[in-house]
Amino acid sequence: MDKRIYQVYELLLAEYGHQNWWPADTPWEVCMGTVLTQNTSWTNVEKAIDNFKALGAMSAEEVLQLEDQVIEEAIRPSGYYRIKKKRLRSVAHWWIDNRDKVPAGCSDEEIQHWRHSLLDVHGVGEETADCILLYCFNLPTFVIDTYTKRMVHRHLGMKANMKYGKLQRIFMESLPRDVALFNDFHALIVANSKVGCPNKKCLDNCSLRLINE
DNA sequence: CACCAGGCAAGTA
Protein backbone atom coordinates (compact mmCIF):
# COMPACT_ATOMS: atom_id res chain seq x y z
CA MET A 1 0.00 0.00 0.00
CA ASP A 2 1.66 3.17 -1.22
CA LYS A 3 -0.35 6.28 -0.42
CA ARG A 4 1.67 8.32 -2.90
CA ILE A 5 -0.03 6.54 -5.79
CA TYR A 6 -3.41 8.05 -4.99
CA GLN A 7 -1.74 11.41 -4.37
CA VAL A 8 -0.35 11.33 -7.89
CA TYR A 9 -3.87 10.66 -9.21
CA GLU A 10 -5.22 13.63 -7.28
CA LEU A 11 -2.46 15.89 -8.59
CA LEU A 12 -2.96 14.84 -12.20
CA LEU A 13 -6.74 15.13 -11.92
CA ALA A 14 -6.43 18.65 -10.53
CA GLU A 15 -4.07 19.56 -13.36
CA TYR A 16 -5.89 18.02 -16.33
CA GLY A 17 -9.43 17.15 -15.25
CA HIS A 18 -11.29 13.96 -16.16
CA GLN A 19 -10.17 12.43 -19.46
CA ASN A 20 -13.26 10.44 -20.52
CA TRP A 21 -11.38 7.61 -22.22
CA TRP A 22 -11.48 5.57 -24.46
CA PRO A 23 -12.22 7.86 -27.46
CA ALA A 24 -14.38 5.57 -29.63
CA ASP A 25 -18.00 5.02 -30.68
CA THR A 26 -18.31 1.31 -29.86
CA PRO A 27 -16.57 -1.36 -27.74
CA TRP A 28 -15.23 -3.04 -30.90
CA GLU A 29 -13.77 0.26 -32.03
CA VAL A 30 -12.00 0.44 -28.67
CA CYS A 31 -10.70 -3.06 -29.18
CA MET A 32 -9.45 -2.23 -32.65
CA GLY A 33 -7.78 0.87 -31.27
CA THR A 34 -5.87 -1.10 -28.65
CA VAL A 35 -4.15 -3.08 -31.40
CA LEU A 36 -3.61 -0.21 -33.83
CA THR A 37 -2.11 2.08 -31.19
CA GLN A 38 0.64 -0.34 -30.17
CA ASN A 39 3.82 1.78 -30.22
CA THR A 40 1.96 4.26 -32.42
CA SER A 41 0.67 7.80 -31.94
CA TRP A 42 -3.08 8.12 -31.58
CA THR A 43 -3.34 10.68 -34.41
CA ASN A 44 -2.13 8.00 -36.81
CA VAL A 45 -4.58 5.48 -35.37
CA GLU A 46 -7.48 7.85 -35.98
CA LYS A 47 -6.64 7.91 -39.67
CA ALA A 48 -6.70 4.14 -39.85
CA ILE A 49 -9.99 3.92 -37.95
CA ASP A 50 -11.50 6.49 -40.30
CA ASN A 51 -10.41 4.29 -43.20
CA PHE A 52 -12.34 1.34 -41.74
CA LYS A 53 -15.39 3.54 -41.26
CA ALA A 54 -15.13 4.71 -44.87
CA LEU A 55 -15.05 1.05 -45.94
CA GLY A 56 -18.17 0.38 -43.89
CA ALA A 57 -16.20 -2.09 -41.76
CA MET A 58 -17.34 -1.01 -38.32
CA SER A 59 -17.78 -4.49 -36.81
CA ALA A 60 -15.37 -7.36 -36.23
CA GLU A 61 -17.32 -9.44 -38.74
CA GLU A 62 -17.02 -6.79 -41.42
CA VAL A 63 -13.30 -6.36 -40.81
CA LEU A 64 -12.81 -10.09 -41.31
CA GLN A 65 -14.57 -9.87 -44.69
CA LEU A 66 -11.97 -7.43 -46.07
CA GLU A 67 -9.36 -8.64 -48.55
CA ASP A 68 -5.75 -8.75 -47.38
CA GLN A 69 -4.71 -5.79 -49.47
CA VAL A 70 -7.72 -3.70 -48.47
CA ILE A 71 -7.15 -4.21 -44.77
CA GLU A 72 -3.45 -3.40 -45.16
CA GLU A 73 -4.25 -0.15 -46.94
CA ALA A 74 -6.71 0.79 -44.20
CA ILE A 75 -4.15 0.11 -41.46
CA ARG A 76 -1.23 1.72 -43.29
CA PRO A 77 -1.30 5.22 -41.73
CA SER A 78 -0.99 3.68 -38.27
CA GLY A 79 2.13 1.73 -39.23
CA TYR A 80 3.22 -1.93 -38.94
CA TYR A 81 0.47 -2.76 -41.42
CA ARG A 82 1.49 -6.37 -42.12
CA ILE A 83 1.81 -7.30 -38.46
CA LYS A 84 -1.26 -5.38 -37.39
CA LYS A 85 -3.34 -7.05 -40.10
CA LYS A 86 -2.65 -10.43 -38.50
CA ARG A 87 -3.18 -9.08 -35.00
CA LEU A 88 -6.43 -7.36 -35.91
CA ARG A 89 -7.75 -10.56 -37.50
CA SER A 90 -6.90 -12.71 -34.47
CA VAL A 91 -8.39 -10.17 -32.08
CA ALA A 92 -11.52 -9.96 -34.25
CA HIS A 93 -11.98 -13.72 -33.95
CA TRP A 94 -11.57 -13.57 -30.18
CA TRP A 95 -14.05 -10.69 -30.08
CA ILE A 96 -16.71 -12.56 -32.02
CA ASP A 97 -16.25 -15.71 -29.90
CA ASN A 98 -16.12 -14.04 -26.50
CA ARG A 99 -17.65 -10.56 -26.44
CA ASP A 100 -21.00 -11.87 -25.16
CA LYS A 101 -19.49 -14.30 -22.65
CA VAL A 102 -17.60 -11.80 -20.52
CA PRO A 103 -19.80 -10.94 -17.51
CA ALA A 104 -20.52 -7.31 -16.66
CA GLY A 105 -19.50 -7.79 -13.03
CA CYS A 106 -16.53 -10.08 -12.47
CA SER A 107 -14.68 -11.55 -9.53
CA ASP A 108 -10.91 -11.17 -9.55
CA GLU A 109 -10.63 -14.84 -10.49
CA GLU A 110 -12.93 -14.36 -13.47
CA ILE A 111 -10.99 -11.30 -14.58
CA GLN A 112 -7.80 -13.35 -14.50
CA HIS A 113 -9.51 -16.02 -16.58
CA TRP A 114 -10.43 -13.51 -19.31
CA ARG A 115 -7.01 -11.88 -19.05
CA HIS A 116 -5.34 -15.22 -19.76
CA SER A 117 -7.81 -15.83 -22.57
CA LEU A 118 -6.76 -12.54 -24.16
CA LEU A 119 -3.05 -13.19 -23.62
CA ASP A 120 -3.46 -16.36 -25.72
CA VAL A 121 -4.46 -14.20 -28.69
CA HIS A 122 -1.68 -13.39 -31.16
CA GLY A 123 -0.84 -9.72 -30.85
CA VAL A 124 -2.22 -9.25 -27.35
CA GLY A 125 0.30 -8.64 -24.57
CA GLU A 126 -0.30 -7.56 -20.99
CA GLU A 127 -1.02 -3.92 -21.72
CA THR A 128 -3.37 -4.61 -24.60
CA ALA A 129 -5.18 -7.29 -22.59
CA ASP A 130 -5.70 -4.88 -19.70
CA CYS A 131 -6.82 -2.11 -22.05
CA ILE A 132 -9.47 -4.39 -23.52
CA LEU A 133 -10.65 -5.54 -20.08
CA LEU A 134 -10.78 -1.99 -18.72
CA TYR A 135 -11.90 0.07 -21.70
CA CYS A 136 -14.11 -2.44 -23.55
CA PHE A 137 -15.60 -4.40 -20.64
CA ASN A 138 -15.28 -1.91 -17.78
CA LEU A 139 -13.53 -4.45 -15.58
CA PRO A 140 -11.23 -3.18 -12.81
CA THR A 141 -7.72 -4.00 -13.98
CA PHE A 142 -5.01 -1.34 -14.05
CA VAL A 143 -3.15 -0.60 -17.30
CA ILE A 144 0.64 -0.22 -17.04
CA ASP A 145 2.58 1.32 -19.92
CA THR A 146 6.05 2.72 -20.50
CA TYR A 147 4.83 6.13 -19.31
CA THR A 148 3.70 4.63 -16.01
CA LYS A 149 7.06 2.95 -15.48
CA ARG A 150 8.86 6.18 -16.33
CA MET A 151 6.64 8.22 -14.02
CA VAL A 152 7.10 6.05 -10.93
CA HIS A 153 10.84 6.00 -11.56
CA ARG A 154 11.17 9.75 -12.03
CA HIS A 155 8.70 10.96 -9.44
CA LEU A 156 8.46 8.20 -6.84
CA GLY A 157 12.02 6.91 -6.99
CA MET A 158 11.00 3.36 -7.89
CA LYS A 159 13.29 1.07 -9.86
CA ALA A 160 13.41 1.64 -13.61
CA ASN A 161 12.39 -1.36 -15.74
CA MET A 162 9.96 -2.74 -13.17
CA LYS A 163 8.10 -5.82 -14.33
CA TYR A 164 4.55 -5.25 -15.50
CA GLY A 165 2.86 -7.45 -12.93
CA LYS A 166 4.78 -6.04 -9.99
CA LEU A 167 3.94 -2.45 -10.85
CA GLN A 168 0.35 -3.35 -11.58
CA ARG A 169 0.06 -4.99 -8.16
CA ILE A 170 1.44 -1.85 -6.47
CA PHE A 171 -1.13 0.33 -8.22
CA MET A 172 -4.06 -1.97 -7.53
CA GLU A 173 -3.13 -2.47 -3.87
CA SER A 174 -2.80 1.28 -3.42
CA LEU A 175 -6.06 2.35 -5.07
CA PRO A 176 -9.75 1.66 -4.42
CA ARG A 177 -11.15 -1.00 -6.75
CA ASP A 178 -12.86 1.58 -8.96
CA VAL A 179 -13.24 1.15 -12.73
CA ALA A 180 -13.81 4.86 -13.34
CA LEU A 181 -10.68 5.72 -11.35
CA PHE A 182 -8.53 3.12 -13.17
CA ASN A 183 -9.89 4.38 -16.47
CA ASP A 184 -9.17 8.00 -15.66
CA PHE A 185 -5.78 7.50 -13.98
CA HIS A 186 -4.17 5.68 -16.90
CA ALA A 187 -5.52 8.31 -19.29
CA LEU A 188 -4.16 11.07 -17.06
CA ILE A 189 -0.71 9.49 -17.03
CA VAL A 190 -0.76 9.43 -20.84
CA ALA A 191 -2.01 13.04 -20.98
CA ASN A 192 0.81 14.13 -18.70
CA SER A 193 3.38 12.30 -20.84
CA LYS A 194 2.42 13.62 -24.25
CA VAL A 195 5.19 15.49 -26.05
CA GLY A 196 4.67 19.22 -25.98
CA CYS A 197 2.25 19.01 -23.07
CA PRO A 198 2.66 22.43 -21.39
CA ASN A 199 1.72 21.20 -17.88
CA LYS A 200 4.17 18.32 -17.98
CA LYS A 201 6.08 19.61 -14.97
CA CYS A 202 3.11 19.53 -12.64
CA LEU A 203 4.58 16.56 -10.75
CA ASP A 204 8.11 17.95 -10.64
CA ASN A 205 7.36 20.61 -8.05
CA CYS A 206 6.12 18.04 -5.55
CA SER A 207 8.35 15.09 -6.44
CA LEU A 208 10.60 15.50 -3.40
CA ARG A 209 7.61 15.57 -1.11
CA LEU A 210 6.25 12.44 -2.73
CA ILE A 211 9.54 10.57 -2.51
CA ASN A 212 10.20 11.49 1.10
CA GLU A 213 6.77 10.69 2.44
C1' DC B 1 18.76 15.01 -39.44
C1' DA B 2 17.31 12.12 -35.25
C1' DC B 3 13.79 10.79 -32.32
C1' DC B 4 9.32 9.43 -30.70
C1' DA B 5 4.55 7.35 -30.65
C1' DG B 6 -1.28 4.86 -25.67
C1' DG B 7 3.78 -2.88 -27.73
C1' DC B 8 4.39 -7.43 -29.21
C1' DA B 9 6.56 -11.71 -30.86
C1' DA B 10 10.49 -14.16 -31.99
C1' DG B 11 15.15 -14.92 -31.50
C1' DT B 12 19.50 -15.14 -28.76
C1' DA B 13 22.60 -15.54 -24.43
Next chain:
DNA sequence: TACTTGCATGGT
Protein backbone atom coordinates in the same frame (compact mmCIF):
# COMPACT_ATOMS: atom_id res chain seq x y z
C1' DT C 1 15.09 -15.48 -17.10
C1' DA C 2 16.73 -11.30 -19.35
C1' DC C 3 18.03 -8.74 -23.05
C1' DT C 4 17.81 -7.64 -28.40
C1' DT C 5 15.64 -6.89 -32.86
C1' DG C 6 12.10 -6.17 -36.54
C1' DC C 7 8.06 -4.07 -37.49
C1' DA C 8 6.23 1.23 -40.55
C1' DT C 9 4.06 5.53 -40.65
C1' DG C 10 3.69 10.54 -39.59
C1' DG C 11 4.81 14.43 -36.73
C1' DT C 12 8.36 17.47 -34.29
